[in-house]
Amino acid sequence: MSSTVSSTMSAALADDRMAQATQLQLTWWRFCRHKLALVSLGVVALFYLIAIFADFLAIADPHATDARRSYVPPQGIHLFDDGAFSPHVSGLKGMRDMKTFKLSYVPDPSRKLPITFFAHGYSYDLFGLIPTDRHILGIAGGQPVDGIFLLGTDQLGRDLFSRLMVATRISLVIGLAGVSLSLLLGVMLGGISGLYGGIVDTLIQRVIEVVRSIPTIPLWMGLAAALPNTWSVTQVYFAITIIISLVGWTELARVVRGRFLALREEDFVIAAELAGASQLRIILRHMLPSFASHVIAATSLALPAMIVSETSLSFLGLGLRPPAISWGILLQDAQNVQVLAGAPWLLCAAIPVILVILAFNFLGDGLRDAADPYG
């Protein structure tokens, strides 16, 4: 008896909760039902945390070269030493290959280098503001050639793991910056197109069609080739962002225009107009909230495209150029089959690319499904 009462009461309460839920809450509840999207949200968050703390997570200076430790294979961390917890890595020892007479450095298990946490390393500015030299891991003592090479080193002896951390930041930020720029262009031009219609709409739509009909790789090649050689890394970085978003905005503009056109005819928009509401109020109060979720979903689907664009441009040598570090530049080292045969760990840089792209796509799918909780 009492259980029936309490269950009807809880049903009534749940009903009340639904009835008073805001659009954001409904969207979130619906999004939570999409488990893959939820996991992807975690993955994406993790990657952006890496981007924020890239320098802290890097172990060695990503630009520091040392010819002696070129192509060192990935090294594991030994957690125990004679049964006692004492994390350490092995030192490196020079060995001459008697067939090729090539000198290479290989781990020497007899030399144990203890790992310290929050160690001092190269100096950097945390969040670009706080000068510090703390890093998550470091080794005490050892020779200059020694280090922790979790993912091995490249030809110039730079630690791949540290470079990957810094590359994550650049590749993710370039995607975000590119999407922001496309979003700005897309929402503005799409909004104008959908709101005013007529000749303006026709003009913008034709421009979009022309932009979309140009094959992207030759366009990027042309634009990237036009960048002066004398430009600094930062200037090239911004130029590449702009080039990528020049194509990206068209998709968003179409989404925004479509929503504007659909909403203009909606009864509740007409009702607001008949009540005497101003154009600005109708846009801000009735139209924008109705398509903001769609725009967010479209944006999260556009982000991976941006990241892939940057990666492929840099991979082809048209995007960022060394000494800048991005996923594309790391993969550039893995272009050569001979190098890959000897140092397959250089392909590691492809893993975060695939992970992030997949995560963003699932996230975008989940957001799109959740975007319209009334549908």
Place this chain on the structure above:
Amino acid sequence: MNVLEVEGLTKHFPIRSGLLQRETGRIRAVQDVSFHIRRGETLALVGESGCGKTTVSRCILRALSPTSGAIRFSQADGTVTDLATLSRRALRPLRRHIQMIFQDPYASLNPRMLVGDIIAEPLLVNGVPAARREARVRELLDLVGLPATARTRFPHAFSGGQRQRVGIARALALDPRLVVADEPVSALDVSVQAQIINLLLDLQDRLGLSMLFVAHDLGVVRHVSDRVAVMYVGHIVEIAPTAELYTRPRHPYTEALLAAVPKPDPAQRDAIAAPSGEVADPANPPPGCAFHPRCPFAVPRCATEVPALRETTHGSWSACHRTNELTLQGVV
């Protein structure tokens, strides 16, 4: 006194085609329509879909601009304004006096706003102070038979009938002189239709509403309207007091429409066959009377001469050449 006088209202939609979007034809959605609505009166506008009744209502609300004609609206202080020619800007202060009840109770309420905010919006944009708004929303919810707790809920928590009540409350928020109801019950279940009709009847009594009630179903119209105007392919073919139109229709099309109303008594069914053929294309209407290809009483004259809307008895108007010769069958 007339709240609204519509005279010679015409609305054509251009058909554009080709690369240069040249006008290649016109859809004559509304053709020379005239009627008036008295203070406290409900006029029903009835016809099949595509006959132009929604276009007429949208023109009166100025959601569309009429091609020609006059829409004279008299305000409370007696000033008469022609809405047909006003600019958007000049129209805004007048908007509050003519409000609309929508057909689809799902599309007409913003799903992202609380019911209280939806009803308060017309008050808000017309500068009613917050404290007064709050009280008015409670009053309106009570008026349409919704609990006061509805204010803090979203539209998705309500059924179609309840949503329609919210829509009615919003339309009444500013005490409009004229309410245009565009098929307010046709999207609802039959049982709920009766509730909404009763609510509208109750509001007519209590507030003395003047209303233009657009519908395609003569069964619904009988209960709410004082007079009925029947439209066919952009023209008004008959306009008469409700009781008279139902018992003694003066136009063959009205008779056909009445015959289509479902009747509970099987003995009465199918006394008159539904008109054969298709509704005429408003882009290419037949010459003469638009109804003549489907009319069982058509004579050669009907195919050449457009019949004018003439008064038959006091207050009853019909646009049929043979209106005085025919004895048409209504419903009891």
